[in-house]
Amino acid sequence: MAKALVLGGTTGLVGQALARTLAAGGWETLTFSRTEGNLLDLDFLRGLLEKSGADVVFNALGWTRVDAAEEHPEEALLANRTLPDALARTLAAMGHGHLVHFSTDFVFSGPHDGLWRETDRPAPLSVYGRTKLAGEEAVLHALPDRSCIVRTAWLFGPGRSNFVDVILDACRRRDVVRVVHDQVGSPTYTLDLAQWCEKLARARATGIWHAVNSGVASWCELASEAIALTSGPCRVEPIPAADWPQAAQRPANSALDNGRLAEFLGEKPRPWPRALREYLFGACLQGAGGKEH
Numbered sequence: 001m002a003k004a005l006v007l008g009g010t011t012g013l014v015g016q017a018l019a020r021t022l023a024a025g026g027w028e029t030l031t032f033s034r035t036e037g038n039l040l041d042l043d044f045l046r047g048l049l050e051k052s053g054a055d056v057v058f059n060a061l062g063w064t065r066v067d068a069a070e071e072h073p074e075e076a077l078l079a080n081r082t083l084p085d086a087l088a089r090t091l092a093a094m095g096h097g098h099l100v101h102f103s104t105d106f107v108f109s110g111p112h113d114g115l116w117r118e119t120d121r122p123a124p125l126s127v128y129g130r131t132k133l134a135g136e137e138a139v140l141h142a143l144p145d146r147s148c149i150v151r152t153a154w155l156f157g158p159g160r161s162n163f164v165d166v167i168l169d170a171c172r173r174r175d176v177v178r179v180v181h182d183q184v185g186s187p188t189y190t191l192d193l194a195q196w197c198e199k200l201a202r203a204r205a206t207g208i209w210h211a212v213n214s215g216v217a218s219w220c221e222l223a224s225e226a227i228a229l230t231s232g233p234c235r236v237e238p239i240p241a242a243d244w245p246q247a248a249q250r251p252a253n254s255a256l257d258n259g260r261l262a263e264f265l266g267e268k269p270r271p272w273p274r275a276l277r278e279y280l281f282g283a284c285l286q287g288a289g290g291k292e293h
């Protein structure tokens with residue numbers, strides 16, 4: 001049985017989806033949380049990796065608070081660059097273990113016509129994006145033949161509060177929710193992401209992968225779809241990003257091209273609205289054969 005170690009797998013949005021999917025797929029799955037030790041302690045890190053005997057390490061751990069990173073660049077760098085660098089170097093020295101490392105659409109900047117491909121040049125606008133890009137580079141440098149970078153985006157899924165949950169919660173308490181309409185991206189379901197990553201891991205894929213559901217949306221469109229599907233009572237008021245000041249600058253267009261992933265999977269990842277329906281109502285709505293409306 002293949003062994004997996006999921007960093008961030010106890011509490012993280014992606015990590016929990018991965019742990020669940022891998023265990024269901026027959027992997028012997030270990031998770032790690034911060035209460036178990038300090039991964040920046042290199043002896044502890046090596047001990048953990050050796051003890052786990054992991055064939056694949058999934059690094060779904062990171063500093064993910066995009067705005068807070070602007071005020072805490074050093075802490076963000078430790079989690080997003082120093083740690084993956086140490087992880088990749090340690091695995092390289094051990095001579096065993098593949099690394100699946102998660103990154104973000106926020107390594108890109110807008111404006112950009114169309115979808116960002118793996119070969120496009122990143123140019124992050126924020127501390128978060130810069131630290132994530134530095135983490136990608138460190139992993140690819142230290143462990144080029146035994147790692148892959150999975151860039152994903154705009155996640156919703158069970159286990160931890162996310163944008164869709166926040167909007168639906170706000171909608172229960174208010175008549176109107178104001179949501180940004182001039183930033184677009186690739187909404188993605190964590191349980192779909194976990195399945196693609198399991199396949200990438202089995203194939204010991206290398207290089208950079210854009211792993212998102214198909215279709216593009218603005219934050220406003222994603223919120224409107226979630227509210228419409230749940231027959232929420234409130235109205236969505238589209239606003240420009242300029243009217244919603246945030247500490248970190250975000251790309252106007254960070255939508256990712258999932259063509260490389262589609263080719264690998266042999267099918268296009270399903271459209272985000274269909275994945276959103278499954279998140280909100282459960283898998284039974286997919287029906288036999290999973291018809292798209």
Ligand SMILES: NC(=O)c1ccc[n+]([C@@H]2O[C@H](COP(=O)([O-])OP(=O)(O)OC[C@H]3O[C@@H](n4cnc5c(N)ncnc54)[C@H](OP(=O)(O)O)[C@@H]3O)[C@@H](O)[C@H]2O)c1
Nearest residue numbers: 008011012013014034061062064102103104152153154155
């Ligand atoms: N969420 C999104 O929409 C999104 C979009 C694009 C890319 N991504 C990428 O996907 C990956 C996973 O994101 P996510 O949304 O699952 O993040 P998340 O829900 O914030 O989970 C991050 C995990 O990392 C752990 N962690 C953070 N710093 C740690 C430290 N110093 N030591 C030990 N554990 C630490 C957290 O533990 P605690 O719970 O104890 O804090 C949590 O388990 C990240 O690489 C992120 O950049 C996410």
